[in-house]
Amino acid sequence: MIDEQLLQPTHRRRNGAAAPRQRSAMCSMGVEPRAVPALRAFTRDVATRWGAPEETIDALRVIATELVTNSVLHSGSAEVSLLLTVDGSMASVEVRDAGTWRERCPGTGPPDQMVDGRGLGLVHAYATTCRIQRNPQGTAVRAELLIPLPARHPWDLPGRRAPIGW
Secondary structure, rough: EEEEEEOOEEOOOOOOEEEEEEEEEEEEOOOOOOHHHHHHHHHHHHHOOOOOOOHHHHHHHHHHHHHHHHHHHHHOOOEEEEEEEEEOOEEEEEEEEOOOOOOOOOOOOHHHHHHOOHHHHHHHHOOOEEEEEEEEEEEEEEEEEEEOOOOOOHOOOOOOOOOOOO
């Protein structure tokens, strides 16, 4: 299931045109290994369509991959949902499932054979905030990151002109 919506404009740009305050898109699917690449591709496609900078798209893809992988590996849920939201200069990835993530015992197995356990560390490396919410209905993890502003030239400022030849 895929749902995308552009919420009603709640503020205006300097030129008076309405600016969308928030965009969101959601995709839900069964908890199975193919959910990881499918939801990573969903994240890339939506963020690209919204015009996100390439480094933001890459960060969102890593976050989505790690959070969905955690759900697939640890939740015991039948379904996983991924919600992407852009609100001004903030982007977020929220992954929900109806399970309870099982904690991995630290130090189980030789370190050179462990292939998991880095997921939330990677999410924290990219995100400005990350919240995990567990309740009887399941688990929700929300990671937020700032979208970098595009590089501006001095002549982009009001009252300035580009140098001749630009």
